[in-house]
Amino acid sequence: MVSTPHGGRLVQIRQSADSSAFAGFTREQTITIGNDMRNLVANIANGVFSPLEGFMGENDYLSVIDQMRLENDVPWTIPVLLPISGKVGMTTGDEAMLTDQEGLPVAVIECGETFEISKKEYAMKVFGTEDEAHPGVSKVYEGPSKAMPGKLKAVARNDYGRFADRTLSPKETRILFSERGWNTIVAFQTRNAPHINHEYLQKSALALVDGLFVNPVLGKKKSGDFTDDVILASYQALIDNYYPKGSVVLSALHYEMQYAGPKEAIMHAIMRKNFGCTHITIGRDHAGVGSYYGPYAAQDVFKEFPDLGITPFFFKEFYYCKKCAGIATERTCPHSEEERLNFSGTKLRKMFADGQTPPKEFMRPEVAQVISQSKAPFVE
Amino acid sequence: MIKEGANPQSQLIIYNWRFSPQQLPTKYTTVSIPQTLHARLEALISGKTGFKSVSDYVTFVLREVVAMHETSQVPEPFTSSDIEVIKARLKALGYL
Numbered sequence: 001m002v003s004t005p006h007g008g009r010l011v012q013i014r015q016s017a018d019s020s021a022f023a024g025f026t027r028e029q030t031i032t033i034g035n036d037m038r039n040l041v042a043n044i045a046n047g048v049f050s051p052l053e054g055f056m057g058e059n060d061y062l063s064v065i066d067q068m069r070l071e072n073d074v075p076w077t078i079p080v081l082l083p084i085s086g087k088v089g090m091t092t093g094d095e096a097m098l099t100d101q102e103g104l105p106v107a108v109i110e111c112g113e114t115f116e117i118s119k120k121e122y123a124m125k126v127f128g129t130e131d132e133a134h135p136g137v138s139k140v141y142e143g144p145s146k147a148m149p150g151k152l153k154a155v156a157r158n159d160y161g162r163f164a165d166r167t168l169s170p171k172e173t174r175i176l177f178s179e180r181g182w183n184t185i186v187a188f189q190t191r192n193a194p195h196i197n198h199e200y201l202q203k204s205a206l207a208l209v210d211g212l213f214v215n216p217v218l219g220k221k222k223s224g225d226f227t228d229d230v231i232l233a234s235y236q237a238l239i240d241n242y243y244p245k246g247s248v249v250l251s252a253l254h255y256e257m258q259y260a261g262p263k264e265a266i267m268h269a270i271m272r273k274n275f276g277c278t279h280i281t282i283g284r285d286h287a288g289v290g291s292y293y294g295p296y297a298a299q300d301v302f303k304e305f306p307d308l309g310i311t312p313f314f315f316k317e318f319y320y321c322k323k324c325a326g327i328a329t330e331r332t333c334p335h336s337e338e339e340r341l342n343f344s345g346t347k348l349r350k351m352f353a354d355g356q357t358p359p360k361e362f363m364r365p366e367v368a369q370v371i372s373q374s375k376a377p378f379v380e
Numbered sequence: 381m382i383k384e385g386a387n388p389q390s391q392l393i394i395y396n397w398r399f400s401p402q403q404l405p406t407k408y409t410t411v412s413i414p415q416t417l418h419a420r421l422e423a424l425i426s427g428k429t430g431f432k433s434v435s436d437y438v439t440f441v442l443r444e445v446v447a448m449h450e451t452s453q454v455p456e457p458f459t460s461s462d463i464e465v466i467k468a469r470l471k472a473l474g475y476l
Contacts, residue, residue, distance in 0.1 A: 008450055010457035047457070073443075165473050171458055175466045176475055249475065303430070306440050307447035 002177050002185065002276035003310055007051025007074045010170060010274065011044065016154040022105035025097040028089035031082070031148070033098050033106060036220055038157075039254040040080070041098065041107050043271075045158040046169040048253075050274045055082035057149035058115040065125040068266070068304065075270065075305045077263040078126055081117070085144035088114050095153060105156040112149030119145055127260050129292055135222060136258045136289075160254040163218060166232055168251040173213065174276040176249060182210035186279040186313060187272035189286070191217045191257060193226045193234040193371055195363050197318035199242065200327045205281050205313050212248045213277050214239070219256045221379050222289075224345055228252075230370060230377045237366040261286070261293030262301035266308070273310040280310055284317040320361040349378055413438070 005011075016022075033041070043049055051074060056064070061079045063071045070076045082098075090096050090111040098106040123130045123137040132138050160167050168176065177185050186205040190198065206212045214235055218228040226234075232252060239248045253271065258264050264287035269280045286298035294300075299314045316329040320341040324333050341361055343351070351358060357368040371377045418434055425431040431440065458466075470476040 004451040004454045005457060008454050012457065168470075168475070171462065172466050172470060175458065175463055176470050179467065179470070179476055306444035309447055309451060 001183055002174050003273045003278050005047065005050045005170070006270050006273050006309065007070075007072075009051055010047040010174075011050040011053055012047055012171065013045040013053070013152050013155050013158070015045075015158045016156060018154075021108060021154040022097060022156055025095075025108075029094070030097045030099055031084070032101065032103075033082075034101065035161075036256040037082075037098075038100050038106050039160055039219060039256075041152065041155060042158045042160055043255065044080070044152055045107070045155045046171070048170060048255075048271050048274055049080060050170070052080055054109055054151035055147070055149055056080050057112045061115070061117070061147065065122065068263070075266065075308050077266040077301075078258060078260055079122070079147075081147040082109075082150050083117075083144040084114060084146045084148045088146070088148065090148070096148075096150070107155045108153045109148075109150030110153050112151075114146050114148050117145050117147055119143075126258075126263055127292070131292075134259065134289065134292060136260055139258075160252075163228065163232065163252050163254075166250070166252050167254065168249075168275075170274045170276065173249065173251065177211065177213075177276050180211060180246065180249075184209035184279065185211045185213050185277045186281060187213045187215055187269075187275065187277040187310075188281050189215060189217065189268045189272070190235075191221060191225060191231070193230055193363075193377075194238050194367055196320060196327060196361065199238060199364070200318045201281055201283055201315050203243075204315065205279065206243075206247060208313070209279055212243075213272065213275065214248055214250045215253045215272060215275070216250075217255050217257055218252045219254055221257060222259075223379055224349060225379045226371075227374070227377060227379055230374050233374075234367045234370040237370050238364055241366050242364065257287070259287060259289035261288040262298045265298035266301060266305065269302075269308060269310045269312065273308070277310060280312055281315060282312045283315045352377060411438075 044052055044054060056079055059071045061081065063069055064076050064079050068075065068077045092111060092113050094111045095108055096111050097108050100106055119140050120130055122140050127134055127136050129137060132141055186209045188202050188205070192198070202212055202214070216231045216235060218231070232250070235250050239250055265282055268287060272280050282299050282302070284295050285293065288298065299312070302308070302312045316331050318327055318329050320326070321328040321333045321335050321339050322341060323335045323339045341359070343358060343362060348358065352371055357363070357365070357372060421434045421437055425434065425437050431437040467476060
């Protein structure tokens with residue numbers, strides 16, 4: 001049986017067929033949002049962020065940053081906010097329309113009382129640092145210092161635009177898992193094209209469950225990351241060539257990475273629980289960036305949540321060991337780091353730019369071919 | 381058996397993550413447990429389990445138990461007509 005939705009209910013705010021729901025809003029009652037926020041609205045509407053039905057109010061916000069739980073005690077580690085700049089005309093109970101950059105309706109929300117955010121407090125409590133070099137912290141510092149609570153009343157669009165045919169909602173994955181007869185499903189979070197070490201981690205987990213859910217994050221990323229097209233195409237190549245037929249579901253997650261390390265690992269688990277997964281893999285430096293978090297801090301944090309409702313599989317880092325002549329981890333291999341085959345992101349990018357491909361011990365040739373054939377495999 | 385009541389010895393303290401160690405819970409209440417059980421729990425957690433207090437331990441265990449019971453009461457989040465529509469889409473996309 002697939003996992004129970006987080007908080008006990010899969011939120012479903014269906015796309016409204018009634019266009020009048022989005023008419024009659026004045027300029028003052030309209031809030032323009034960017035593409036990442038539009039995806040966030042779709043995620044809330046489709047239940048990816050269940051049990052949230054909209055953007056958080058102040059009580060939930062404070063509870064999340066202080067206690068890592070919603071006000072009703074349900075585990076939650078990163079606030080989901082609608083940042084607001086300038087003067088706000090709406091008051092509690094008013095309705096406001098969210099539009100995209102072209103002015104097209106996205107959703108109607110019921111407004112709550114706007115509240116102030118202390119950016120430094122947010123940074124420290126969510127990211128564990130106030131360092132502006134941290135991409136999550138810098139985004140908070142650049143953004144507004146007010147937030148508007150807002151329950152979604154109607155959504156004009158609950159799709160994600162690009163990669164629609166490679167994006168499943170939680171309702172769809174739950175039915176898919178059930179149709180495949182899977183009772184235990186392990187989620188794999190990624191923002192990368194797959195290396196051999198990712199494949200071994202996935203297969204180690206897959207050996208223990210019925211199915212693997214590969215759920216790459218698409219959306220805004222750091223410079224030097226793989227592009228969305230390359231991530232999806234390279235995973236498809238890997239699955240087609242190296243996994244038993246019917247053992248994997250590949251579906252995109254449209255979500256902006258926060259790089260919040262341990263706190264984001266919990267959010268990754270919650271989202272995958274809503275997709276129906278019973279397990280999630282947590283490897284080395286999950287959702288981390290730079291050296292802000294300990295290599296296994298994202299595993300330690302799970303000890304705080306006996307009621308999370310999804311079981312983590314913890315793994316040490318996988319690598320190819322030249323002496324072992326195979327894939328190993330520090331728990332299975334006694335050799336020094338010098339024996340490990342590894343490439344930094346910079347070296348990998350240079351290799352592809354020079355028309356070279358990594359050795360097959362590091363990356364499957366079919367995956368390398370997808371990257372080589374892409375005109376721009378990396379985010380500028 | 382745990383009962384509602386006011387027993388300062390068994391005050392529940394909510395667990396804190398290391399990013400905000402100075403934070404104290406904003407909302408909490410008390411429950412009463414037999415002193416004998418309290419003593420057993422105190423002995424159980426002393427020194428090695430990572431729980432700072434009996435309250436920490438009780439909170440942890442109760443959350444685990446409550447989640448287990450809540451899970452068993454959740455109905456399927458879709459209707460039979462939903463299922464047919466979704467299965468058709470999944471087939472069209474090659475997932476089924």
